[in-house]
Amino acid sequence: MSIKAFELVSAIERVKLMSDKAKTQIECLDVCGKNMYIGTSDCFVVHYSIEEKVQPNGRVTFVTEKQGHKFLVVKKPIAQLRAASALNRIMVLCDNTLTLLNMFDLEPIVTGAKIKGVVCFCINENPIRTNPFSVEICVALKKKIIQLYTVTEDRLIHLRDVSVPEQALTLGVDGVCVCAALTSGYCMIDMDSGHITDLFPIDSEQTHPVIKRISKEEFLLSGPSALGIFATTAGVSQRPPMQWSDGLSAVCFVHPYILAMNDEFITVHSILDQQQKQAIPFQGGVFLGDFDGRIFVASSREIYSLVPIPFEKQIQALLADKRVGEALDLARNANKTGMTRDKFLKMFKRIQQQAGFIEFSRQQFEEASQLFKESAMDVREVICLYPHYLPTNVNFTRSVPPLHEIADINQLSKSDESIKAAYKEFLRTFLEDIRGTNLAHGYKREVDVALLKLYAESTPEKLTELISVDTGCDLEDCVEWLEKHQRLHALGLLYQRHGESDKALGVWARLVDSKTNDPSFPGLEFVVTFLSSLADHELLWKYVDWVLEKDEELGVRVFTDRPANEAQSERLRPETVVDYLHRFPRAVITYLEYLIFQRKLEKEKYHTHLAVLYLEAVLKLMETNNVKKEELDIARSKLRHMLQISNLYRVQLILGKAKEKDMHAECAILYGKLEEHEKALRILVHKLKDYGGAENYCQVNSQGKEPGYRKRLFHILLSVYLDSSYERRDTLVAPAMALLNSSVADFDTIKVLQLLPESWSVGLLSQFLTRAIRMSMHNCRMTRLQRMMARGENLLIKQTFIEMQRDAIIMNDERVCAVCNRAFNDPSFVRYPNGIVTHVHCAKNKYICPVSGKLFSAGRR
């Protein structure tokens, strides 16, 4: 708990007092700027000049010179002495009388102002009045009265007084509050109201009462059992007491230390934690005081100064002892010592960093992390403690002077694997925390490479995210590291990230081939997806073989799943691909389907190729035994679909093969394509007996054609139904009737009637006939309606025309063209509907008026 906060330095070794009598002893002193005043037991006031010199080695020495002395005739000891530099006076209490002396020649002032019967006095450092040329003092009189005075150069002006129940032994004052030690205890006196608040009792025989003003409205008092007790002017305590040693005689305060003196020691306590920090042996001390931050202590014949050790030294000493908390507390308070803010922050950061490393070495990771973050630590300082975790080509040297003595974590963990793991875990969480924040600014590569290495070792599942999202990892030693830890997928991703697609693919190919188990690798599908969006087509061809051999159907996606906006390339032309894919029958089908159905390429070659391939597939299925019916059906319906929707394949080629194998449905479609409808329909009706299909055929094949074509088709179908040469035509009566009555079918009624066999009754046909008549009537009426409407329209247009032509236009010499303003030489001219007349060649557009730009519609107005 000890710390060296102060150093005892001799100021005046043997006071060369006026008389060299052995009895002469120091009683009290005051230091004011470069002046030191000493009061002695034999009634001398001695004036020294004192100057502080800092040696090159940092040691402080004092140069003193005696300036003069004054003997006050009463021959009593000087009890108290205070300089008031604002007034050029010193106040001296001797023989219970307070007098003023000139600060320089030590002569009494002319007016002879004095106060008699004084026990003690003190200066108000927080005066009520703000006149800079006056000083407020508080005086305790023997008569149990406490008084406030204003002191000017030559006068002592009485302000107010308050009676107290007992004589005051010592005083402290702040504003209007006086803290007084009476013979039986301390009290706080409000000088305005005269109200007295008792604090606590003491036995003044045993305890030497001390009152030291600590800060605004707060005093430190010596209590029973050598306790130092804090009390505010409100009469309460806001800090716990502190333990001093017995026989306390004086106290002084320089933030954050309280110094207390007894016969043998000067002890130093911190006001921050009330603990003792240092004990300086000092025998026979008679006086201790702080003067504008400087501390002087006097024995009976010698004067010393207590020179504060610089904060940084104290803090470094604490850090060396690994007392982190105390060091930080002290550092936080160091800015009260007048350091500039910048300097303070710099120093504080450094201390935090050092403290962070101490916590780090003790495995107090939470604290370390907090400190590293708060101090904006250069993250490389941390990473460099982990051997091999900094990128090899980073040229980093640890900060000088060193922040710590740690060699690396191997040293810290003493090769204990669990501790080492804890350190790595710390680094991982720390880097994850700071990644992307200001702290990692400029060190993205270092942070990411270290994370990559850590992940590769312990948490490979995080690698993918690290690498694929804006990574700072370079290839250099990451590759080696990932190889070493068998994180091949991550390695591939890293290559990909750096645009080294070839190497990336190489790694993935290795991964697929070797069946090495990398749980993060999604498999061949991933490679295919990558290839399908790979812009480098040369490279693509290098791996296509390999992929297709692994899995045809997956592999072909390299060609089919290309990005939509990809530029066309020679290497990926459909012909090239189709040629290449010959070896892979399933792949080629998929690719052709892609070309035809998705890309909608209209090339006979592909269509025929696909149709043939479909056909081959069907034929193959037909030849093999034990093929499931569904499978065959699917294959055939695929073929039919293809045959139906495409018009580009070579029909004859397919037809030949289809006929060979008695594939009637396909033949029907093919005949349809050849416009050999009768053949097609005969197959449908006679071979397949698919009457619905036949009707459907008529509809499908007449789509987009003129109505007569549709009628003709249905008529062919009907004639197929009624074909008298067909031996089982009885069976076709019902479908024929259904066709006639169907709402979708369309007929030329007269032709139907001619075709129908004589033997059919009218009753059988009534439905068809009614419908036919209705239709005919409807058509007749519709036509009439249309005719009349057309005639009306015609009349209207005629009317407009007449109206337009009715007005005469007079053309004479004065008439000029509205466009070019020249006379008309020709008999022909142009007149617009709004009356504008121009040359024929000036009328560029007959729908737009050249003058007003008005638009005349071609049709009606």
Add this chain to the structure above:
Amino acid sequence: MSGKKKADLKVIILGDYDVGKTSLICRYIDGKFQTQEPTVGAAFFLKQWGPYNVAVWDTAGDERYSGLSHFYCRSAGAAILAFDLNSPKTFESLWARFGSILEAANEDCLKVVVGTKLDLLNQSERDITAEEGKKLARELNEHLDLKKLPHEPYFETSSLNNQNVKEVFEYIFQHCLPLSADQQKRYNTTDRKSVIDLMEDSGEHSRKKKCC
């Protein structure tokens, strides 16, 4: 440094020498039991209660510090009067000594009588009945409307077994600085994690320091 922040409530604990005042506070603040050296003068603890800071002052029971206790009682919002359940003497001195010391506290000071060392008590041979304790509690709090409190300000505790300790303090805090149910819920989750409290605390401090 604790003194820098103005506490919203001051709670003082009084009682005879060696009744276990410091142990009671340590059990509450640190959550553990350990034997304590005699307190010299007084000691001080800061506790977060919801958004508030509560200063808990521990006093020395030794009679020679009586004068100081009086001083430290000033402006206390609540007082814990502790006695040893196994020692009738300590209970009597609550009547005799500490009643008067509390005159310096706030007028509306809540006085809670707390029996300690319940773990050592043999229920069949107890000298001080719970009724007596409650009676004292009622008398000391004559100035307050006791009906507003959930029950009489009397507890029997054991710092060793952590019985009733939290209840004593929360009884006081809830009376002096009531938290709504919502607030309580919000802060209770971090209640036992004193680590977090400290961190927040120190964080606030350092920020404050930098400003000045």
